[in-house]
Amino acid sequence: MSKKWVYLFNEVDQAEAYAGSWDGVRGLLGGKGANLGDMTRAGVPVPPGLTITTEACNAFQVTREFPEGAWDQVLVALKTVEEQAGKKFGDPANPLLVSCRSGAKFSMPGMMDTVLNIGLNDEVAKGLVVKSGDERFVNDSYRRLVHMLGTVVMGIDDEHFEEPLKSYKEQKGYKSDTEMTAADWAAITEAYKKVVLEQMGFEFPQDPYKQLELAAKAVFDSWNSKRAIDYRRRENIPDDLGTAVNIQTMVFGNMGGDSGTGVAFTRDPQTGENVMFGDYLMNAQGEDVVAGIRNTSKISGLKDELPGVYQQFHEITERLEKHYKDMQDVEFTIEHGKLWMLQTRNGKRSAKAAIKVAHDMVQEGLIDKVTALGRVSPDQIDQMLHPQFSHKDIEKARAEGRFYSKGVNASPGAAVGRIYFDADTVERMHNSEKQDVIMVRPFTKPDDVHGMLAAKGILTSEGGATSHAAVVARQFGVPCVVGAADIAIDMSRRQMTCHGVTVKEGEWISLDGTTGEVFVGQLGLTTPDLSEQKELMTLLGWADEVSHLQVWANADYPADAKRARAYGAKGIGLCRTEHMFFDASRLPDVQGMIMNAASTQRMLDSLEQLEKAYQIGRLEGRTLNETDKAALKVEIEKEKAAIKNSPEAKTYFGALEKILPLQRGDFYGLFEAMSGLPVIVRLIDPPLHEFLPSMEDLLTDVATLKAKGITDGLAEKEHMLAVVQELHESNPMMGLRGIRLGIVYPDIMKMQVRAIFEAACDAKLNGFDPHPEVMIPLTGHVNELKEVQPTLVRIARDVMAEKGVQVNYKFGTMIEIPRAAMTAAEIAEYAEFFSFGTNDLTQMTFGYSRDDAERTFLGEYVSKGILPKNPFQQLDRDGVGRLMRRAVEDGRAVRPTLEVGICGEHGGDPSSIEFCHIIGNNYVSCSPFRVPLARLAAAQAALKHG
């Protein structure tokens, strides 16, 4: 006997026995099929049907044919469906019509193809007219079938079908489809059949079984459509899951005034509030609701229109939510007053709703905290930080008459961008031109998803809160306004007009998906205050309870630190001290320091050698007698005086002295803000030439001055150019940076450590509890630490002795050079903590210049799938990660108390955070805005891996 490829909805127990678990059933029958079976089993009124398994889909992908026995099983099962429905497929006297829908394990809304009304043909249509007595309904249904089979199954462009309908309606003077009569639809059906013949070269198939077979195969085919693959790639859904095909008895919402159809969420998918949310249309089929083409009624209206149905519907949806312990997204149809449930699934929701629903369901006792943590994705928390317009900016725009329109607030957040009217252009302007883009469409379809993903915001003139545009936008956190009906979009002239104001393609608008408002021009964006969102903060509190990893923040200024702490950061993992150098008021001193560093250092090195000789009483291998020593002493004093009087040294040390109190002030603010928590301060990292003007500019300036014979200012420029050229490096990323500066120009780091400890001591004396941790960047060899660290520790101790106060402190290093990771055991003998600088570590491990790679080849690498992800965004576990794992293991073997963290941009990326959990990091450090999502990601990692 051949494998069972087909299950009736009422055979869900059999499927469960075969698959071994409910998750297995979902894998086998897809989410939709499994739930239809589950609802059937629970006695919910579901039109009878059958499911072709995902196993059949996978077999189909290889041979492009149904596997052996599958189609026969469909035919057998269809007989049972006929019995259950009391109708016969293809029988004009009592015809069974069926829908054919995809259903994968993970819901992919709108991404797969659907065909309705299968089983209609010329004969059956005639019979059905007799049986239903509703010729208009039958003809309408038939033209829908031809249209859907033509576009979805045969791949004929939609425009070929739109055109005859449009001209027919114009000819008749109709404004709406509702004006179309039975005869009109019959004419359209004939026209559509012609389209099929013209485009495909064969007649529209009259055989219902042929229709069904084509539709089912098209569903399987669509599993590998570009948009499905794009979606899976984005959502990390494996390619080999496959989709099931659900073949289900048609029920009709378009059979007159006592019929209708709708979709609903058991809670508000945008706010998460516990109120039924949805739309319905009387005398319509489901496509009309979802596509957002016709304006729908709110679900609450059904209460008045059909109270009994509404009551039954309400009971069913409540049962479903309790059964699935999650917010449900249901489709239903009312046929002549009888309610049929066509689908239930866990509802997609906005970030805000995800958080609120998870939070509320814990309060309601429906789920536990751990489940709640799994219901929100880190990305959704990130979306909560989407920018908004400030109240002031909005007021100003209004006053300037720049308010444009108001639509449905479909996906929260504000966006500013140039408008483009089709998905391809949107994508191109975003990718190639790096523009901020807003996609404007009458409505969106699955074909448009690539543009929606590239857009900063989406605006449609049609559709409601459950339209395609709204659902997709919410899911991906793209701000979206739909149904802004005042706006007239003129695709041919590439412009839109509202109340006489025309905005052309490429011009700027600003839209607010939270309020539904649209403005002309650019409004400023601000970021919301997360700490006021109590439900989120509660959820993140639960997250912290289960996490092993702490979340720290990268913050250079006290204001950043305060925000980080408010967002739940448990420390500062990276304060970049050199950012303080770039401050315009400080830059002249910093440049003065740099311009004189080399010459001063040469004098200092020579003095150091003399002093060392004096100290050990030997010079060049000869023992010094007392006369020699006295002479040497004089020499040393002379050298000291020379240094003191040298203009270079004066400028150098003068600059350092000026910078010291400024840095101390910066650090003091950090210790104040983070009192009681660790603050890792990284000593100077970038090459010194970063603080000087670019060589390119200076070259051009000097050449221009010379060619013009201008001498004024030439000497200065030439001097600056000479210094810049001396400091120039072919590959500055691998140059004189970090600890290398600490060895070549030790005074800079010494000044910084003095500033750190003066600030820490002052803070302590003022009642705060500072925990400074000094981080030395770019160590590659333990000997570098041996050379630099003891001097810095001595300065720390000196300062504390001067101030008469002790603070807790650590000295540690970044692990950002592959060699450091390979020699972590040696380095851990000196370093009390490791912080993975995964930006540089990725750079060196791959040999990719971060400044160049994304522009030159990395994009192509990712788009061709050579790299699964941009490794600067998501940690490369197989390469960089192996180095990290080794470093943690080797380092802890030597120093079990070693504190290990990460402070690259990966610290805010969920997958990277998960990896940090796996290898046993103590913390991740990320930008303050990403702290909340990192807290959730850390909790989810702990729940997943223990």
Place this chain on the structure above:
Amino acid sequence: MSKKWVYLFNEVDQAEAYAGSWDGVRGLLGGKGANLGDMTRAGVPVPPGLTITTEACNAFQVTREFPEGAWDQVLVALKTVEEQAGKKFGDPANPLLVSCRSGAKFSMPGMMDTVLNIGLNDEVAKGLVVKSGDERFVNDSYRRLVHMLGTVVMGIDDEHFEEPLKSYKEQKGYKSDTEMTAADWAAITEAYKKVVLEQMGFEFPQDPYKQLELAAKAVFDSWNSKRAIDYRRRENIPDDLGTAVNIQTMVFGNMGGDSGTGVAFTRDPQTGENVMFGDYLMNAQGEDVVAGIRNTSKISGLKDELPGVYQQFHEITERLEKHYKDMQDVEFTIEHGKLWMLQTRNGKRSAKAAIKVAHDMVQEGLIDKVTALGRVSPDQIDQMLHPQFSHKDIEKARAEGRFYSKGVNASPGAAVGRIYFDADTVERMHNSEKQDVIMVRPFTKPDDVHGMLAAKGILTSEGGATSHAAVVARQFGVPCVVGAADIAIDMSRRQMTCHGVTVKEGEWISLDGTTGEVFVGQLGLTTPDLSEQKELMTLLGWADEVSHLQVWANADYPADAKRARAYGAKGIGLCRTEHMFFDASRLPDVQGMIMNAASTQRMLDSLEQLEKAYQIGRLEGRTLNETDKAALKVEIEKEKAAIKNSPEAKTYFGALEKILPLQRGDFYGLFEAMSGLPVIVRLIDPPLHEFLPSMEDLLTDVATLKAKGITDGLAEKEHMLAVVQELHESNPMMGLRGIRLGIVYPDIMKMQVRAIFEAACDAKLNGFDPHPEVMIPLTGHVNELKEVQPTLVRIARDVMAEKGVQVNYKFGTMIEIPRAAMTAAEIAEYAEFFSFGTNDLTQMTFGYSRDDAERTFLGEYVSKGILPKNPFQQLDRDGVGRLMRRAVEDGRAVRPTLEVGICGEHGGDPSSIEFCHIIGNNYVSCSPFRVPLARLAAAQAALKHG
């Protein structure tokens, strides 16, 4: 009982029992002490004495005092020595005088301090005059003692002693020391005592035991003198070995005409010929010979002067050579006709001598081949490749009257440089000014070694073939001419004059250490033909017999390959194809290719997408019907035509077509030269902008033209600048290079692979046996190989099919990105061979830019000891090496037949070669000139590690 710190020479058996082995004895007593004991045991006439152990030295370094009991043991042992010598220390009636010398485990010639005649004081001197009847000898000896204790032990500058002697001699009108009478020496002794009093503030010590104690401590002290430390660092001698002190009965070569002293080698240390080689002086002490201050007689002269002594000496040295199975360097003294051996040790020798002696001793049956291989260092083989002057150049210089002088040919090889007259200046000019420098001195002393190491060549006006300058120069392979007595060096005027021709400091000379000739100005240098050196080739043949590692060569041109093969290379490990691009005649085409690559590639990518869509019958997720496909076909043809007609594509492909036959020709020559052996051809590696003019130059040009209002040529320059700026990378080392180019601009590598296989097929058809191995550079992720390699393999197969001939080939990759090493298992599934590109791997693993680091900080790192060696010269085993080891293990686990090699500059470095042996590489590849030394290094690694 306290530890035994002191051994008499005749207690060597006891020392051996304690130390457990002869090597242990050498460690305990030092090489000199051990051999003195060994000679004593063998009945060789050695003046009796004792050795204070290296253990005492190490204890001394901590406390700066002799360890407990040591001095008492010296006093007890001294009693025995007194008995053996039949004299008493400090007894005026029958005084024992002793020498005090250092002696470490590894000979460090001239680097340690020596004091002679210890035991003389005013009283003893008087008594000794009575006993010896030779007042002049006694007074001369006494003044030597005061001088040596004053300079070596007390650290008084030599000039303080030189001055009184000089003025005394001038006053007396003496030209030579031999004119000095007993009274003269007495006067000098008194003057020297005054020097001690003035400089030190105390009287010269009259107590013989005090003298001995001071001298012994000075020996221990000198272990940590700068020059000793420098030497140990250079020679990789551990700092904790310590030196022993040898206290030995003085015998006197300066007791009249039947006394003398000398040094000799059992074979010629410069040529290796089996003839006794050395110098002696009658009526002199050893210092006079070694310092090269007095002109010596050839050792053969002793045969006539003292035939009996010569006979005895000859027998003894022959016995010593057989006993130690190596060429011996001996010191002897004749006291009143009695021969005393003062020292024997394995003799330092020139590279040429090392090879010949090792070779000859195998032929003589004295040692086996394996021992012979250990007798020559890879560095010595390298020295054999030292440049020489061509015969023609020498003739020309002579004709131009530029011959300057001829001295003793002390260390072979030719050198050209600017002259400087003191070690410090030499070192500075070499290090800071990067000058080629020749050091010119009357004679050299141990203080001068740092200058000698920095010099390209050494010239002295005094001294012989065993003088300090000669010995050190030979050891380090620095070309050296000594004893060029015609040359008058005027230190005060910083110039030298010879036959009226004056050369000032900083001016150029050329010297030939092989012939002893010196020329004014610069002569051209050429490199010798190793393959003519039969003894070396024999030795290297023995090396190949024991090696596990093969030695291959890096060669870009057929001439290089021929030389490599002649030097014994077993393959080409790296042919850099892009070097061929830089050829001036090809550069315009290469630049044309580059300027049009990006625009052409964009068109090609678009065509590729269309063709792919046609092939799979789907476009953007939609199935194509026949109409669509026909339209697409037209579109494709149109696009093809557009590309064909585009000027960019024409230039691009035109350039590739022009380059193809040129590359094919290059490769053909390699396959011809290396017939039967593998040739690894690396596909294009550097970023494309390397082939264009520099951005700096273009910026200056454009700015200048603009400022001057010149339009002629401006547009071209601006266009070139625009392309250069587009290709510009902040960190080109980590940029669009290697396989990344193969992905972004695939046609270049395709052209190269076609050229390789066309050449290989042609070579095969012409009767050669080509073994091409295609090497893809810069792989970091296996997916890069997956993307690139199959296409290239297909081209290889296509070419072989076209040509109708099959060749053996491999495809492999460089491992030069840390990530490649970390993911070697994945990569080995595709790559048939790995070649470690240790230059880049070192660069990325350390994060050091090779173009910058040596200039900016690496020098300081090495001089401060932060890095033991420059990691671009000697492989960093702890970091880079760990990555390599892992890559080999992981790669072989997947592909046991994986061929593994190295092609960075480390391939010619002995330590790095040893490491490659340890981790199981198949071969190392280095420059052809380093192939011979690499063969020896590979053999030595195999002998050491098995």
